[in-house]
Amino acid sequence: MRLDVHAVLESWSLPVPLTAATVVAVLVYLTGWRRLHSASVGVIATWRACCFLLGVFFVWVAVGSPLAAFDEQLLTVHMVQHLLLMTIAPALILLGAPVMPLLHGLPRYVVRSILGPVFRWKPVQLLGRLVSHPAVCWIAAAAALLGWHIPAAFTLGLQSEGWHVVEHTCFLCAGILFWWPVVQPWPSVPAWPRWSMLLYLFLATLPCDILSGFLVFSERVVYPVYFSAAPRFGMSVLEDQQCAGALMWTCVTIIYLVPTASLTTRMLGVRNQHANDFLQSEQHLIAVPPSDPQSAEVG
Numbered sequence: 310m311r312l313d314v315h316a317v318l319e320s321w322s323l324p325v326p327l328t329a330a331t332v333v334a335v336l337v338y339l340t341g342w343r344r345l346h347s348a349s350v351g352v353i354a355t356w357r358a359c360c361f362l363l364g365v366f367f368v369w370v371a372v373g374s375p376l377a378a379f380d381e382q383l384l385t386v387h388m389v390q391h392l393l394l395m396t397i398a399p400a401l402i403l404l405g406a407p408v409m410p411l412l413h414g415l416p417r418y419v420v421r422s423i424l425g426p427v428f429r430w431k432p433v434q435l436l437g438r439l440v441s442h443p444a445v446c447w448i449a450a451a452a453a454l455l456g457w458h459i460p461a462a463f464t465l466g467l468q469s470e471g472w473h474v475v476e477h478t479c480f481l482c483a484g485i486l487f488w489w490p491v492v493q494p495w496p497s498v499p500a501w502p503r504w505s506m507l508l509y510l511f512l513a514t515l516p517c518d519i520l521s522g523f524l525v526f527s528e529r530v531v532y533p534v535y536f537s538a539a540p541r542f543g544m545s546v547l548e549d550q551q552c553a554g555a556l557m558w559t560c561v562t563i564i565y566l567v568p569t570a571s572l573t574t575r576m577l578g579v580r581n582q583h584a585n586d587f588l589q590s591e592q593h594l595i596a597v598p599p600s601d602p603q604s605a606e607v608g
Contacts, residue, residue: 320378321375321377321378323373324372324373327369327372327373328369328373331365331366331368331369331373334365334411335362335365336414337410337411337414337415338358338361338362338365338405338407338410338411338414339358339410339414340413340414341409341410341411341412341413341414341415342358342410342413342414344413344414345409345410345413352409353405353406353409353410357404357405357406358405358410359405360401360402360404360405361401361402361404361405361406361407361410362405363401364397364398364399364400364401364402364403364404364405365398365402367393367397367398367401368393368394368398368402368481370393371389371390371393371394371398371477372390372394372477376389376390377390380467381467382535383535383544383549383553384532384535384549384550384552384553385549385552385553385556387467387553388553388554388556388557389556390477391454391480391557392556392557392560392561394477394480394481394484395450395453395454395480395481395483395484395487396484396560396561396564397564398481398484399481399484399485399487399488400484400488400491400492400564400568402485403485403488403489403492403494404492404494406494406495407494408494408495408496409495412424440486441486441489441490441497441500442490442500443490443500443501443505443506443509445486446486446487446489446490447487447509447512447513449482449483449486449487450483450484450486450487450513451513451516452483453479453480453482453483454483454516454517454520455516455519455520457476457479457480458520460531460532460533462476463532463534464532464534467532467534468534487513490506490509491506491509491510491568503572503575503576504572504576506568506572507569507572507573510565510568510569511565511569513565514561514562514565517557517558517561518558520554520557521554521555521557521558521561522554522558523554524550524551524553524554524557525551525554525555525558527550528547529547530546530547530550531550532550535549535550
C-alpha cells in the first residue's frame with residue numbers, strides 16, 4: 310500500500326496557475342477586508358473572513374492538492390472532490406461576504422473604469438437577477454450533479470484533462486449558485502420568503518439521495534473506467550463505489566441539516582419576539598386605566 314501511495318503521489322505536481330490564482334484571491338480579499346475595517350470597524354466580522362479563506366483553501370485542496378492525484382484511482386476520492394467543490398467550499402466562500410472585500414481590494418481604477426460600468430449595464434443586471442433566482446439556482450445545481458455523474462460524461466471528464474477542468478468549474482459555479490439564495494450575501498435581494506429556503510434545502514437532498522442510493526445499492530459497477538485503475542487500496546471497484554455513495558449520502562444530509570436548523574431557529578426566534586412584543590403591548594393597554602367621561606366633561 311505504501312508503494313502504491315508513493316507512486317500516485319509521485320505523479321502529482323503543484324498546479325502553478327491554480328495556486329497563483331488562489332493566492333491572488335486571498336490577498337485581494339484580505340486587502341479589501343483590512344480597508345473596510347480601517348474605514349468602519351466591524352463591517353465584516355473576522356469569522357466571515359476566516360470562512361472565505363477556508364473556502365478558497367478547500368477549492369485548492371479539491372483540485373490542486375495531492376488529493377487530486379487519487380481521483381483517477383478511487384471513486385471515493387472523486388466524490389470528496391465533488392463535495393468540497395459543490396457543497397462545502399461555496400458555502401464557506403459566500404459566508405465570507407466576498408463581494409465587498411474583493412471590490413475594495415482591487416485597484417480603484419479597475420472598479421471604477423471596468424467593473425462599475427459592467428455591473429451597471431442593464432443586461433448584466435437582468436442576467437444577475439435571472440441566475441440568482443432560487444429556482445434557477447436549484448435546477449443548475451441538480452443538473453450539474455446528475456449530468457456529470459452520467460457514465461459517459463463522468464468517463465469523459467476522467468479521461469480528458471480539459472473536460473476535467475470544465476467539470477470542476479461546473480461544480481464550483483453550480484455550488485455558488487445553489488448556496489446564493491440560502492446565504493444571501495451582499496448585494497443579493499431575496500426573491501422568495503425566508504421560510505421557503507427550508508423547502509429549497511429539502512428538495513435539494515432528493516437528487517443527492519437518488520444518486521447516492523443508486524451507487525450504494527447497485528449490484529454492478531456504474532463507472533467501468535475504474536476497472537483499469539490501480540491501485541485499489543484494499544477495496545474492490547464495487548466496494549469503492551458503495552463507499553463513495555455512502556459518503557455523499559451522509560455528508561450532504563448533515564451539511565444541509567446545519568442551515569436548515571439555523572434558519573428554523575432564527576425564524577422561531579423572530580416569531581417568539583413578535584409574540585412577546587404583542588403581549589407586552591396588550592399588557593400595556595390593560596394597565597392604562599380608561600379615561601372618565603364625567604371628569605373629561607368637568608374639565
